[in-house]
Amino acid sequence: MSATDQISIRVEPTKESRLSQVDFNNLKFGQIMSDHMLVAEYNDGEWTDISIQPYGDIAVSPSMSALHYGQAIFEGIKGYKFENGTVSIFRPDKNWERFNKSASRLQMPEVPEDIFLGGLKKLLDIDRNWIPSKEGTALYIRPFMFATEAALGVHPSISYKFIIITCPVGAYYSKPISLKVETHYTRAAEGGVGFSKNAGNYALSLYPTQLANDEGYDQIMWTDSAGHKYIEEAGTANLIFRIGDTIITPHGDTILHGVTRRTIMELAEKWGYKTEQRKVSVEELIEGIKNGTVTEAFAAGTAATITHIDRIGFHGQDYTLPPVEGREFSLKVLDYLNQLRYGKIEDPFGWNFIV
Numbered sequence: 100m101s102a103t104d105q106i107s108i109r110v111e112p113t114k115e116s117r118l119s120q121v122d123f124n125n126l127k128f129g130q131i132m133s134d135h136m137l138v139a140e141y142n143d144g145e146w147t148d149i150s151i152q153p154y155g156d157i158a159v160s161p162s163m164s165a166l167h168y169g170q171a172i173f174e175g176i177k178g179y180k181f182e183n184g185t186v187s188i189f190r191p192d193k194n195w196e197r198f199n200k201s202a203s204r205l206q207m208p209e210v211p212e213d214i215f216l217g218g219l220k221k222l223l224d225i226d227r228n229w230i231p232s233k234e235g236t237a238l239y240i241r242p243f244m245f246a247t248e249a250a251l252g253v254h255p256s257i258s259y260k261f262i263i264i265t266c267p268v269g270a271y272y273s274k275p276i277s278l279k280v281e282t283h284y285t286r287a288a289e290g291g292v293g294f295s296k297n298a299g300n301y302a303l304s305l306y307p308t309q310l311a312n313d314e315g316y317d318q319i320m321w322t323d324s325a326g327h328k329y330i331e332e333a334g335t336a337n338l339i340f341r342i343g344d345t346i347i348t349p350h351g352d353t354i355l356h357g358v359t360r361r362t363i364m365e366l367a368e369k370w371g372y373k374t375e376q377r378k379v380s381v382e383e384l385i386e387g388i389k390n391g392t393v394t395e396a397f398a399a400g401t402a403a404t405i406t407h408i409d410r411i412g413f414h415g416q417d418y419t420l421p422p423v424e425g426r427e428f429s430l431k432v433l434d435y436l437n438q439l440r441y442g443k444i445e446d447p448f449g450w451n452f453i454v
């Protein structure tokens with residue numbers, strides 16, 4: 100990737116690293132940020148002033164347009180450290196592409212490869228001591244962009260900030276989760292912004308998720324806005340099912356096209372499973388659970404890779420899935436990706452982006 104080395108990035112190193120204050124055996128997700136952040140400014144049609152500087156507060160105007168009109172998008176990526184110290188980021192090119200799709204939909208400028216991927220590489224190189232190496236741990240990477248024009252009035256902002264912050268995260272062993280099929284609230288509609296990782300998509304999910312929590316479910320299974328008949332995705336993860344011998348995932352522009360989902364479907368194909376990306380109705384899923392053809396169901400996302408689903412609630416009725424121990428496909432995926440991302444096996448797909 101030659102384009103990643105072209106721009107000049109000013110580096111202002113921290114005078115006082117916070118590294119020694121961090122207990123790497125006790126990391127709470129998203130609480131402690133690494134020493135540095137990358138910041139780039141967009142003004143009048145141009146990206147300027149790209150720097151890596153100490154992580155810290157930034158000043159914003161109360162009339163800053165992102166706060167009022169919501170031009171704000173983000174990404175979630177993970178970086179890993181191999182046993183030999185090599186630092187690797189998992190498929191960040193896919194996040195870069197998706198970031199720019201989100202940007203276009205929200206009438207924001209695209210971020211060029213040398214700033215997004217080149218900046219990321221340089222940032223992780225500088226903060227490489229922040230990347231934990233124990234199996235299951237990682238550096239969570241959060242690139243984001245928001246509109247900074249200090250003016251009221253609904254129009255595309257003339258200025259933006261692109262920032263990358265990172266935080267070390269501990270091993271993530273998630274318990275199986277329960278999902279409530281949502282038949283009233285809607286996450287995304289045809290022609291809307293469901294495929295983009297924009298901040299507003301998460302704000303709208305909080306209230307219905309709280310209602311589901313109050314009923315004893317961990318998360319929502321979103322359904323289509325038109326009839327609540329077809330399954331879309333879970334809170335911040337895509338859904339994948341094994342029905343018979345086929346690995347199936349819902350498809351369409353109302354869902355976020357996850358890098359994990361894509362990776363898992365590519366692996367399934369490579370390993371000779373039948374795969375389908377298509378509409379999956381709630382009815383098909385419930386019937387399949389009842390007659391035993393649905394043998395695996397999981398949420399797929401960067402945070403946990405795979406989170407098994409053990410219970411699905413639909414119209415007040417609960418449907419229980421087979422025990423996790425027998426879930427051959429999802430357990431195989433998890434094991435394979437764990438080895439690949441820590442450099443323990445060969446990387447035939449070129450998914451590891453070495454820093």
Ligand SMILES: *Cc1c(COP(=O)(O)O)cnc(C)c1O
Nearest residue numbers: 335336337355357358359400401
């Ligand atoms: C980020 C996200 C996902 C998962 O995407 P990955 O690229 O696999 O992390 C799925 N759904 C939503 C709504 C998301 O925000």
